[in-house]
Amino acid sequence: KVGQKTFIIVGQSTLNFPYYSIVITNYIKTGKPEIENNGNFDNSWTERAFIGLMETSDPASNIWEDKGYVVCSASDKGMTDYGRSSTGDWNAYFKINAIDPTYIITTNNEHWLIYGSWHSGIAALQLNPEDGKPLNALGKPWNITGDDNSGYGKIIAKRGSSRWQASEGPEIIYRNGYYYLFLAYGTLSVEYNTRVCRSANIDGPYVDIDGNSAMGNSELYPILTAPYKFNNSYGWVGISHCGIFDDGEDNWYYASQGRFPVNVGGNEYSNAIMMGHVRSIRWDANGWPLVMPERYGAVPQVPITEAEIAGDWEHLALTTNTGNQKTSETMTYDLSTHKITSGSWKSATWTFDEATQTITTSTGVVLYLQREVDWETTPRTHTIVYAAHGTQKTYWGKKIH
Template sequence: MTATLTGLAPSTTYYIRAYVAVYDNSDLEYSPEFTITTGEGTPEEMLENYVAPKDNDYYVAIAGWSARDQWNLANVHDPSVVKAADGYYYMYQTDASYGNVHIEGGGHFHGRRSKDLVNWEYLGATMPELPEWVVPKLNEIRKAMGLEEANPDVNAFGYWAPVVRKVSDNLYRMYYSIVCPSSINGEGTWAERAFIGLMENTNPADNSGWVDKGYVITNASDRGLDFNVAADDWANCYYKFNAIDPAYIITDAGEHWLVYGSWNSGIAAVKVDAESGKPANLGNPWGTDADIASYGKLIYTRQMGNRWQASEGPEIIYHDGYYYLFLAYDALGVPYNTRVVRSKNITGPYLGIDGTDCTNAGGDAYPIVTHPYKFNGHYGWVGISHCAVFDDGEGNWFYASQGRLPVGIQGNEASNALMTGHVRSIRWTKSGWPVVMPERYGAVPQVAIAEEELIGNWENIDLGYQYETMKESVGITLNEDHTVTGGQWDGAAWSYDAEARILTVGSVELYLMRECDWEAAPRTHTIVYAGIDNRTTFWGKKLR
């Protein structure tokens, strides 16, 4: 016999058994169970059946610890993401949450996981308490420097910015930052040092399976024992390298490198042993430049000769012949934005898209990757930086960071402390630079985009850098006669390469994707673009 089943959803697995009822017999005879998986459907069906994420960006109602099973990407700060051998993406983060509710759960470096980058399961802490090695190591260094022993409050340490990488299917490494409280030599002197430590796990699905491997590296100073630098002497702070914000990469040649640093001088790179994950032969973390050479090489600096960099949070990846160094710029609240530079070599020189040598000469990194912004119909997003960049193993790349709401949303003066995890798709330009999509990832089917779909009204955002400014969208129209009306491109011609999914407006190439329109009510799918014109990045979305 044959049967036809109608009304089935696309891309869905069904479990089926046939049965027969025998006349005048109450028994039923069943076939073995079998499965079928429906196809994706036609392009029209795929988009028609799309269901957008339901997350509430103003998540105060579920911010508390008791609602953590509903958080999804609420309460995310400084995320690091890795795709594991089990097919899950695992995300770990700085100890931060709205109202510090994570403290109720105990432990540090909380994690979550997802199969689709949209729906996330909260996993809890990976580190139960302050590692036993931290205070003894701090006092070992202080004693060698001739300083009094410290007795810090165990509850005053900071737990910041982990990075997680898969070394093999059976080994995952998490480098983490521990920031020590107080100051080097009493009130009014420079802040105490930080440490980078290491944990390992054979299977991240076991969130309690992270084993601490101890000390990796600490702050290094080229100022010897002249540690009485005033706490507000920003440009001449005591440390050359600040041991926070680790990034970790295994190069194309198989070498293991730790890239780290924040504000003080810039970003350093140090080679680590593949077996232990730690640098070899570290000397004292003070002295001259020659004395502290084992602590790494400066690979990025925003301003030569100024220790107050306003840059931090390095992330490093390798793609198509280049090492890409992503950087967080400016202060956390509103100004936070992301930049990227690249090099053929892990230790530089790292150049911007405008040719600036940010390793040897210093300078602002371009292009801008993310910037505070606002589309119509939403409060807008600020504080979008300190990113993770990762791929799915199938050629698709993603950008993850926190995003903050502005101050004063719904009369809430603490709304800027609402930190939501943002995941966005990346496309790579013809010249090899990453552009991050303006809308958050929503698993929209990447159905081919036809030229006629582009005709109509759009919102365009010029992400040209402006400190502490949320860049707002301007309406433009792509006309049927291939001209543009409105905004900075008014009167320009446009054309479209459907195979490459590149919209060209004037001389600017804009890279298209289908994505979720998070500002629409109700949310739905739309078309978005991102592109770079020299040092200026553009974001846009089609209005439906």
């Protein structure tokens, strides 16, 4: 707390310009702090957020100079129309929520800040490369208008017309002609899941794997991560709000929070603890990312052979029903007949492509293979996993030893 105000500091940094967010959780009308069920609700909105900027010449020193304000939450409702009829009223006062910043330099050397959470969508704001602040002047934050919302940024992704839509945590990267926008859907504790769309231009239009507009009413696909559970484990939930990075050799990685389900080991707070996860990414033939189901463990990527495909696999499908963990079934691949002899794809045939390290099934699904750690086995060992795009779902699998 600073004075009578309560602040929550969140953010995401880059090597060039580290940005951070400060959220004032006090009610606008009276300034009283928002504390759940404490009776302070005054029929006004709260959570006005600010994005700021720090600078250092040596990130390893952890000595930073604060360069101050960049942008804040902004409304199109006017200065005084911040009333809220009840805590169940989701017609938010702010149109753009100034948290979750991510930063990119485009191929033509433009600097952009992509930010936003819930409210009316994700905004793209062009920056001055000299100081990391907005390139153009900002208008009054209570009366934004136009496609660029009076300088606060163009909305590039949203979930319909709601002013309280469950998407946040944008991450932006560039690869092979496209800007990829990764988004977190849902609430933090369990249903959190990751979607992605892409565009040839930094400010859109963005579309998903099915060609659906990121500015429409449709959910975006593919689903990259969602709650799941392999056998002999508690599994994971709340897997989203990601950072995407590569090693300079087109090997890409997905980093995010992950949580245990509720009451793991009798601990009623197990779901409240956020743990860091890193997973490897493969890219399909059309340039869409697939996040591997098992966490990264630096397993040497010795080429997989056809003989290794034979046997039992755990198989599951990540779907839009993200409120519960997806559990696996056993799927058996027979080498002599090249048929799947058990599981939901029983009687389908399969072929293996050693060059691309993929399995193609007669159901039309292409499984992208990789060696990873089997975190559920005791003692831990390496195994083979796969990820594949389906129709509005993603398949994950793991070879059983």
